Amino acid sequence: QIGGADVVVASGMWKNDLIPHASKLKFIQSISSGMDQYSKEQLGAKGIRLASAAGVNARAVAEHAIALILAIYRRLPEARDNQHKKVWRGMLGDLTQREDEIAGKTMLVVGMGRIGSHLAMLGKAFGMKVIGIRRDPSQGENGADSIYGMGDLVKLVPQADIVALTCALTPETTGLMSAAAFAAMKPSSVFVNVARGKVADEDALIKTMQGNKIWAAALDVTAEEPLPAASPLWTLPNVFITPHTAGETRAYEDNVIDILVENLDRLWKGEKTLRNQVL
CATH class of the missing domain: 3.40.50.720 (NAD(P)-binding Rossmann-like Domain)
Structure with missing residues (x-):
């Protein structure tokens, strides 16, 4: 279904083999701070923007x-x-x-x-x-x-x-x-x-x-x-x-949504800079 998506909110389960199928994708909002799972080279080649959730937790x-x-x-x-x-x-x-x-x-x-x-x-x-x-x-x-x-x-x-x-x-x-x-x-x-x-x-x-x-x-x-x-x-x-739960609090999703909404607003306005911009 990623072929029909303009925006993807991605978890740590993101796989770079999805990129060739993402024909319409313009923006990925990661829900994590770490960005090592994303191929910046592949995303950049397709002009796909990427933002992290750095600082959210x-x-x-x-x-x-x-x-x-x-x-x-x-x-x-x-x-x-x-x-x-x-x-x-x-x-x-x-x-x-x-x-x-x-x-x-x-x-x-x-x-x-x-x-x-x-x-x-x-x-x-x-x-x-x-x-x-x-x-x-x-x-x-x-x-x-x-x-x-x-x-x-x-x-x-x-x-x-x-x-x-x-x-x-x-x-x-x-x-x-x-x-x-x-x-x-x-x-x-x-x-x-x-x-x-x-x-x-x-x-x-x-x-x-x-x-x-x-x-x-x-x-x-x-x-x-x-x-x-x-x-x-x-x-x-x-x-x-502890099983990688340090940042996993009841407020986490709400904090990520705040970043997502702000970045969508910036994109729709044509702004070049995103909050927590990676690409």
Whole structure:
């Protein structure tokens, strides 16, 4: 049916093999922020406009990252497991095994766009020191205490109690969180990924967690989704996973519709620039 469509609102299920059949298509409004599933070359060759939903869930994803961080430091997954076992855990004498506070921690936020900037703001509200990494540090701190370039990641990781990935998946960021970066993390640190699974070297992540090289990892994304049943990540006790739901809130669709309506209005008026324009 795509052959009769002028406008398509597309999910992450978009397939580029639809493009040759889209004879009338003028505009695609994606409902996601990530654009890696779209062939810009094919769409551009046919003059098809494309806009993302970037920023529509920035607050939600940042809040989810904070929720994951709190869950780890307050040991909520363990508490839930104990509840199901009807176990009332007493106070722990070993201080290293107790719940912890996040005030005073240092969080390294990798990607200081909309999500990263909001996460930095939330982190500061909780009393954390925030170091930001972005492609172009000259664009400013955006709420972080200091800002650095992507090439400084491995140098900065040892300073962080929390390393949080919030960047887009691009050729530059694919595998950015490398084996060397994981090896540089403090043993007491926490790794959080609310970006895209492939921003991290997943094999290196698995080896890091299997070897208990860092305290914990909290993942909303994985390299392959759904996560294959054979993945060791499912059963590692120091890994907490949510199924790519960070941005999936009750307000999501309404927020996307606002972008769609604005872009349709711009197109009908003949304006050249779209909101969240990709093509």
